[in-house]
Amino acid sequence: MTTRFSWNGSLALIQRLGSVIGLMLLFIVLSIMSPEFLTTGNLLTVLRQVSINALIAFGMTFVILAGGIDLSVGAILALSGAVTAGLMAAGHGVVLAVVAGLGLGALLGVINGALVSWGRVAPFIATLGTMTLIRGLTLSYTEGRPIPVTNNGFALLGGGYVGQLIPIPVVLMFVVFAVCGFLLRGTVFGRHVVAIGGNEEASRLSGVRISPMKLAIYGLSGLLSAFAGVVLTSRLYSAQATAGVGYELDAIAAVVLGGTSLSGGRGWLFGTLIGALLIGFLNNGLNLLGVSSFYQQVVKGIVILIAVLLDRR
């Protein structure tokens, strides 16, 4: 005899809009406190910085919605970037190098999925293992040295502009957001992602094929991490073995700030975009205000905790 009424509707809406309201407040405060903040140049710079985290966080949203977690995203970013740069340095074409980098990322993601589904390893442990392993592979592959990018065409991917104004990574971020958003809300795949996170056993008994789904979900996360790695490598003109250290935490923070439940089954992609923007603008604002980087971390931590506290229900 459960209760027959529901506050779900209105309450969920307020909670969902919480991150949007937070972002707007931040915008207003920063606009007042710093004259440089609300300039096209500054905003686009922040968006470009945010794009890397957002790309990873989009994939992470699928993983978390399905009740999992992926700690290996930063490591995959580094290895994929290094392999792409390495292939180009060895004289291969841009297309081959990029495709190889992306394919590698997807493959590593699928391996995560296999460990989680067939191997029945807890996602946290499985991806902690592959994270360490992939970091090691990246260090061996690069021998610890940066691999410079010499191809100017490739450098456009991260450093170029559309209409001489909007950075290409920003455009890529919105394109990937649109595609992923449709994947989540408009396809059977997306429906099954949420169902698995909501109740894996009920989904299995309803005929959802759990293992292939998990391979695809972690594969998607790997692919998007690799994509972020390729873009980052292009923007920085070089690939580094230590690229993306700690990015998994920023991605998870963006997802959670956006209102997606860490226990899976509830969440949305738009929230993740807002979460990533929040983190980006917060960093930028604190920089502009001359807050020391030590305190920046403190502030970021507090914001994340407040968001999670508000998300309880």
Place this chain on the structure above:
Amino acid sequence: MDAPLIRMEGIHKAFGPVKVLEGVDFELLSGEVHALMGENGAGKSTLMKILTGIYAPDEGRILVDGKPVTITTPADAERYGIAIIHQELNLIPSLTIADNLFLGRELHRFGLLDRKAMRERAKEWLARIGMSALDPDTRIEKLSVGQQQMVEIARAIGQNARAIIMDEPTAALTERETTTLFALIRDLRTQGAGIVYVSHRMEEIFALCDRISVLRDGKFVGTRPVPGLELDEVVRMMVGRTLEARFPKRTSTPGEVLLKVEGIGDGAVHDVSFDLRAGEVLGVAGLMGAGRTELARLLFGIDKPTQGRVLLDGKPLTARSPNEAIHAGFGFVTEDRKALGLVLDMSLRENVSLPKVPAHAGLVDRGSEKKQTRGLIDQLKIRTRDMELDVRALSGGNQQKVVLAKWLALKPRVLILDEPTRGVDVGGKAEIYHIINQLAEQGVAILMISSELPEVLAMSDRILVMHEGHATALLDAATATQETIMRAATGGK
């Protein structure tokens, strides 16, 4: 005359705009077993939650021994001697009986746990409920559900509870455990305790209770003494009208053999064979742990059979996963709707279409999905304002209908029902029986597992009885009786 042990007067409770209780009175005497009845959503749980301090009433008052009291927390309720035994047991599986009995109120000396004293006291309490055979050092996970329930009751006794609320206590018990529980309840009654007994099982209530109080739509309908009370009157009080019959008349005639099961088995099921015809309802009876659900899991491809085979339309079938079983035309309404049947945080629409989302090339066709859902809501008379609401917000009976709707959408050829009316009220049960009839008429072959013998007898064409994993009898429902079923279910001849 003594004041009643507990008296609740004019209790009102609303959640936002929804009135759940409107002026409910309830009275519990010392030394009585008092059934609290009503359909799902009638307000029984809310009333008991108010009595145990989980919710505060908006209006009304509670008297204990004739004196007004304020109960705002579970600790208050405990202080006044009110305890509740939940349907979902609140024990920690990895801890021992004694640990659980003293959880939160551990005995200690100089800050150190006094295990010896707790063990002694636990023994005392267990002895008082006739369970001295249980060792206080046994871990909860080693106990059967019935034994765990006894531990909960021992805990209530240990807290000197005089009013004990039991919410569907027999739902997960075997026949024998139920008998033990009833003996204990009668014993507690003799000792002067008052028991509130919440259940949908009429047979039990008539066998056990002294008085019945009925709630309907949040209002108090009345209290009646059980002696001389007719079942029809209780049903009328609950639903506000006379039900034509508890069970609708079966109308379908079985056709061709659709499913042939030959000597199927694994660890829990041994060498079970039967035929299932199109349009036939084959009841599966047996005690808890007889292997009925396990049989269903084998057929549905969840577990792998180690022996025997299954033929569908005369052709061997090997479903290695639920997905393959569904493609072969099977549907499975699981026993535990919350854990296995539904994704509670998804909408009704999304739950209904989970086995097969209406889609073209992987893209969801929202329009036909809504149309399909609307059709099923009408067909099954699911009561909801909005198909976009999370199924969590629905009542138990409506949730069960959603689970049925999931499979109806697929038009299965073989439908396995595992306890299809558990926790569903009288009105909802009748509607589910009606749906089962309709499906059988359409030629669906139905395997219905049920622990309620009247239900099995009334709704089946034939009855397969299981005992310890074996099929011990295959009876014709027209001639079978509760006695013949029970004899086969307990392994007797």
